[in-house]
Amino acid sequence: MGWFLSQPVMALDGVSFSIGAGEAFGLIGPNGSGKSTLLRILSTVLLPSSGQVWIRGIPISKVTLVKALLGVAPSEARGFSGELSGRQNLEFFAVLQRLRPAAIRHRVEHLLQRVGIADLGKQRVWTYSTGQRQRLNIARALLHDPPIVLFDEPTKALDPWAAKETRLWIREELIKRQRKTLLIASNQMEDIGELCDRVVFLRKGKPVFLGSAKEAQKLSADNLS
Amino acid sequence: MMFGQLLRVAVSFLWRDLLSMRPWRWVFEWLDASLSVVLWYFVTRFLKTASFSPNRSVADYFTFSLIGLALTQYVWRGFSSLSNRVRKEQAAGALESLWVTAYPLPLLILLESLWDFLSATVNAGIILLVGTYGFGAQLQWDRMVAILGIGCLTSLGMASLGLLVASWVIASGRGDVFRPLLNKVVPLLSGAFFPLSLMPPWAQSLAGCLPLTHALALSRGLLTASGGRMGSAWLSLAGITALLAAAGWGSLVLAIRRARVNGRLVAV
Numbered sequence: 001m002g003w004f005l006s007q008p009v010m011a012l013d014g015v016s017f018s019i020g021a022g023e024a025f026g027l028i029g030p031n032g033s034g035k036s037t038l039l040r041i042l043s044t045v046l047l048p049s050s051g052q053v054w055i056r057g058i059p060i061s062k063v064t065l066v067k068a069l070l071g072v073a074p075s076e077a078r079g080f081s082g083e084l085s086g087r088q089n090l091e092f093f094a095v096l097q098r099l100r101p102a103a104i105r106h107r108v109e110h111l112l113q114r115v116g117i118a119d120l121g122k123q124r125v126w127t128y129s130t131g132q133r134q135r136l137n138i139a140r141a142l143l144h145d146p147p148i149v150l151f152d153e154p155t156k157a158l159d160p161w162a163a164k165e166t167r168l169w170i171r172e173e174l175i176k177r178q179r180k181t182l183l184i185a186s187n188q189m190e191d192i193g194e195l196c197d198r199v200v201f202l203r204k205g206k207p208v209f210l211g212s213a214k215e216a217q218k219l220s221a222d223n224l225s
Numbered sequence: 226m227m228f229g230q231l232l233r234v235a236v237s238f239l240w241r242d243l244l245s246m247r248p249w250r251w252v253f254e255w256l257d258a259s260l261s262v263v264l265w266y267f268v269t270r271f272l273k274t275a276s277f278s279p280n281r282s283v284a285d286y287f288t289f290s291l292i293g294l295a296l297t298q299y300v301w302r303g304f305s306s307l308s309n310r311v312r313k314e315q316a317a318g319a320l321e322s323l324w325v326t327a328y329p330l331p332l333l334i335l336l337e338s339l340w341d342f343l344s345a346t347v348n349a350g351i352i353l354l355v356g357t358y359g360f361g362a363q364l365q366w367d368r369m370v371a372i373l374g375i376g377c378l379t380s381l382g383m384a385s386l387g388l389l390v391a392s393w394v395i396a397s398g399r400g401d402v403f404r405p406l407l408n409k410v411v412p413l414l415s416g417a418f419f420p421l422s423l424m425p426p427w428a429q430s431l432a433g434c435l436p437l438t439h440a441l442a443l444s445r446g447l448l449t450a451s452g453g454r455m456g457s458a459w460l461s462l463a464g465i466t467a468l469l470a471a472a473g474w475g476s477l478v479l480a481i482r483r484a485r486v487n488g489r490l491v492a493v
Binding site for chain 2: 037040043044045046047049064067068070072074076078079081083084088091092093095096097098101140144
């Protein structure tokens with residue numbers, strides 16, 4: 001029974017910060033530092049054993065209300081049906097996000113264009129490259145036009161060119177044009193430096209630095225870790 | 226939740242699975258169902274040599290087992306696929322992408338199984354058709370509406386059993402050890418291929434707790450025009466289905482809550 005009654009693990013400890021509307025906030029740290037765990041708590045996927053989280057004044061225990069405010073782009077583009085086209089996959093998730101039937105087609109087309117894969121909309125998802133899947137993943141997170149978007153490793157597994165392109169798109173489209181509030185977890189300093197206003201650096205679940213992204217960049221990763 | 230919204234989500238799941246299905250897979254599935262009938266036809270021809278009377282009211286063993294074969298599709302296709310899907314989605318991290326949508330995850334997991342139960346119903350229909358028109362089974366086709374009602378209740382009952390197994394899968398993250406077992410045990414205990422009277426009394430009591438047992442009794446009664454008053458069988462089927470539905474739903478809600486605590490809702 002040991003595996004069933006597994007020992008609890010302290011994944012996060014003493015993490016406290018607030019993010020302003022329209023701010024791009026970074027979570028940085030080495031693998032296993034608790035970034036993804038924190039993001040999953042904020043997206044209501046995980047229940048914290050203690051502590052409090054509010055999103056726009058709503059406690060995350062109000063799952064339905066909180067989920068409506070959030071767009072979640074996990075680190076890997078999971079949950080898509082490979083046999084369906086990108087458009088069909090987005091249409092499916094649009095229904096699950098309670099979009100009006102009349103609005104779905106237009107919204108999906110709009111997002112496919114915005115993330116730059118409109119020409120791939122009719123292709124089956126299994127033919128997509130990792131970068132194209134990641135864009136589809138971002139489009140899915142934006143279907144219900146949430147004011148807050150959570151990114152877990154947005155450039156993970158992307159080649160340097162695709163990563164740069166993704167960062168540019170997030171900055172121009174989501175930060176400058178749509179003024180979304182972003183929370184980006186990454187272990188890539190480029191992601192944080194190019195996209196975030198402020199960051200918190202996590203190590204073994206504890207915050208070791210909270211400040212501007214520029215300051216974080218000045219401190220070498222070695223010093224922090 | 227509005228009924229219209231629920232219907233839209235249900236249709237979108239069915240549409241997604243229909244689009245994912247390749248036409249050649251249909252052909253092979255239907256061929257598989259038809260070949261099962263052929264297999265049972267020859268098995269029953271062989272058994273005719275023995276003086277075997279499974280049920281006084283059933284014309285012959287072929288018809289008896291044909292109905293058993295048709296209804297076990299709800300176990301082998303419906304129930305089995307539900308827990309298998311949940312396991313695969315948990316391993317692939319797809320449950321997380323469903324969780325963050327606007328609908329409750331237990332509902333989405335249940336609706337995901339719609340396609341498999343619809344498919345089980347189609348397979349059951351093909352088996353009965355091939356049995357009747359290919360091999361001369363004597364079935365009362367004018368009672369199909371009632372049979373469809375049995376199919377709906379059986380689907381719900383087996384889906385609920387599937388939810389119980391899915392709850393274990395989600396909470397433990399240890400695979401569905403129960404699925405292969407129940408795939409054998411449910412048809413065995415329900416008397417799909419032989420009369421319940423052949424089994425020991427304790428097994429017969431256990432059989433009474435399974436929706437398939439009552440679904441088979443009703444279907445055999447209706448399709449072979451052998452059943453008298455079947456009100457109690459209808460009540461038993463509806464009652465057991467309702468109990469299983471409540472247990473399945475409740476356990477899934479608890480399992481998801483536990484998985485949100487121990488982190489098993491995401492890829493394991």
